[in-house]
Amino acid sequence: MNKGVLFVLSGPSGVGKGTVKAKLFEEFEKCLVFSVSATTRKPREGEVDGREYFFIDRDSFERKIREDAFLEHAEFAGNLYGTPREAVNAQLLAGRDVLLEIEVQGALQVMQSMPDCVSLFILPPSFEVLEQRLRGRGTESDEVIERRLEQARRELPMADRYMYQLVNDTISGTYEKLREIYLKHSKVVHQVYGI
Numbered sequence: 001m002n003k004g005v006l007f008v009l010s011g012p013s014g015v016g017k018g019t020v021k022a023k024l025f026e027e028f029e030k031c032l033v034f035s036v037s038a039t040t041r042k043p044r045e046g047e048v049d050g051r052e053y054f055f056i057d058r059d060s061f062e063r064k065i066r067e068d069a070f071l072e073h074a075e076f077a078g079n080l081y082g083t084p085r086e087a088v089n090a091q092l093l094a095g096r097d098v099l100l101e102i103e104v105q106g107a108l109q110v111m112q113s114m115p116d117c118v119s120l121f122i123l124p125p126s127f128e129v130l131e132q133r134l135r136g137r138g139t140e141s142d143e144v145i146e147r148r149l150e151q152a153r154r155e156l157p158m159a160d161r162y163m164y165q166l167v168n169d170t171i172s173g174t175y176e177k178l179r180e181i182y183l184k185h186s187k188v189v190h191q192v193y194g195i
């Protein structure tokens with residue numbers, strides 16, 4: 001049995017990462033798993049503890065940092081986010097690919113500590129398009145949107161540190177590229193799906 005491969009996906013909020021990622025999980029559900037992160041952010045409406053995130057308080061998060069329980073962790077827009085190390089390793093050893101959807105500082109830590117990972121950055125066609133999409137989503141207050149745009153300004157120049165850069169012009173086009181990259185690097189998908 002081959003080991004799974006670790007995929008790291010980043011891109012600014014509102015760029016469409018969530019949509020293409022969901023399609024990939026749907027198509028390859030037998031061999032690709034999502035790593036559920038821990039965060040100190042409050043759940044949004046509809047989010048379920050243990051599904052989108054493990055929602056924990058700052059004290060618990062800091063204790064986990066001290067216990068070295070995170071593969072990476074970072075602060076983003078005032079909240080802490082971290083990837084549980086054991087869960088990821090267990091999945092990879094069991095022959096499942098793991099996809100992390102994380103922000104740039106965390107992704108750079110993973111590229112250092114797990115140099116075999118495959119890293120992808122999704123870019124918006126332009127900053128204006130990103131702003132429109134973020135405002136149109138209607139899930140966040142103006143203040144939160146401003147913070148996320150500010151964050152995007154800092155993150156976009158980091159795209160070239162990733163192995164792949166995908167410009168999200170259309171969801172279907174971006175998905176095709178993401179799928180192709182997944183099929184190219186996964187060592188288990190061909191066995192599992194016979195493709």
Ligand code: 5GP
Pocket residue numbers: 010011012013037038041072073074076081082083101102103104105106107
């Ligand atoms: P949101 O609050 O919108 O769910 O996520 C905010 C940002 O945190 C997104 O860029 C998301 O990819 C990132 N993120 C989610 N989980 C993690 C994690 O475990 N580690 C890091 N470094 N970033 C994360």
